[in-house]
Amino acid sequence: MAVRKLYGIVSSTDTMRALASLFEHELEFEFIPLDLKAKASHHNYDPILSLSPFGQLLVFQDGDLTLLESRTIMRFISHKYGKPGKEQVYLVPKQQGIAATWIDVEDHQFDPPASKLRDELVEKTRNGLPTDETVVAEEEDKLIEILDVYEERLSNSKYLGGDRFTSADLTHLPNLYYLTGASVTVKHLFDERPHVRAWCTTILSRPAWIKVVETVQKIVD
């Protein structure tokens, strides 16, 4: 029996965030994909609900520890399994504080418009539903302001958290992946900003992220 288990909706950004962190740290784990559409009949659905008091469909088990919330899972993994001096981990509180700021910036600034745009431009299209252009226009304006700040930050720092790849970058990967897809109309917002574009290219081509995409595609197809 695997010591570590991850339960999650396959293509959700939360699941992909947790998978990316597990792969980055080269940890062995069992992934138990949940199917939202088959929710009622899904045999994996009951055990997860019993572990997840708020009905969130992402649970990580590490031995007898059960964790909820994708950013908590990501933080926990890099804290417990990060190798000091290597990528992903800063040991000095100052550097950790800067990286932590960008994790919360993703959570509170980037994620709200990015998730709404992903819903409108990716999820709805996939499900044959019409896109709400008013929502797209509003959220695009917000995303533009945010990406201008990112462009400035990334012109002074290779990664958001500092000179090395950390959870502050990793936490952006799922929405970056969806929003920079070839047919997605907001892709140009990332492409037009040279430092943002270079950052996207660098972090989206990390072997751990490619493994996440392959894992998700294998199950979804």
Place this chain on the structure above:
Amino acid sequence: MAVRKLYGIVSSTDTMRALASLFEHELEFEFIPLDLKAKASHHNYDPILSLSPFGQLLVFQDGDLTLLESRTIMRFISHKYGKPGKEQVYLVPKQQGIAATWIDVEDHQFDPPASKLRDELVEKTRNGLPTDETVVAEEEDKLIEILDVYEERLSNSKYLGGDRFTSADLTHLPNLYYLTGASVTVKHLFDERPHVRAWCTTILSRPAWIKVVETVQKIVD
């Protein structure tokens, strides 16, 4: 010149969260209150904006380090200044992971309905605006579900993060303070749940929190 400075809107929950963390750790700092109403003319407003790329009105400076986001500030303070073995800090990754889960639970589950209820029942009343009863009813329903989970958790654990007071509890204080005010109509939701009620009483009476309330009242009055 103070080594540590906190800039923030006096009575905002983000400012109160950061103040609580600073007082809990008995740190010396200078508090520079910002007045949202006097935004345009306020002489403190320009320097803060130059530090705060997203226009957030909370900035913490510790020497040459500038941090944004109240939960990042709170985490940083307890990480850098927490005394091992004392309250506030767990050194074992497992215990830290549990406490971290409840910080994100506050952020993603508790805060959205609690903040909307605070807007409707506290802010609007204070500003002589009518309350939107539809919003109140909807958000109350969400809060009830969340408080049921909290009641269960707190019947097995003295604090949310474990057997000691941590940032997982502290992060709830600002909204708990506003929503359990004597004239606030959702107060009974907290009072009806004995473990939630006892937890509220315990954490709202901590000396550091009382100091936050006094600090805010002194400036607002």
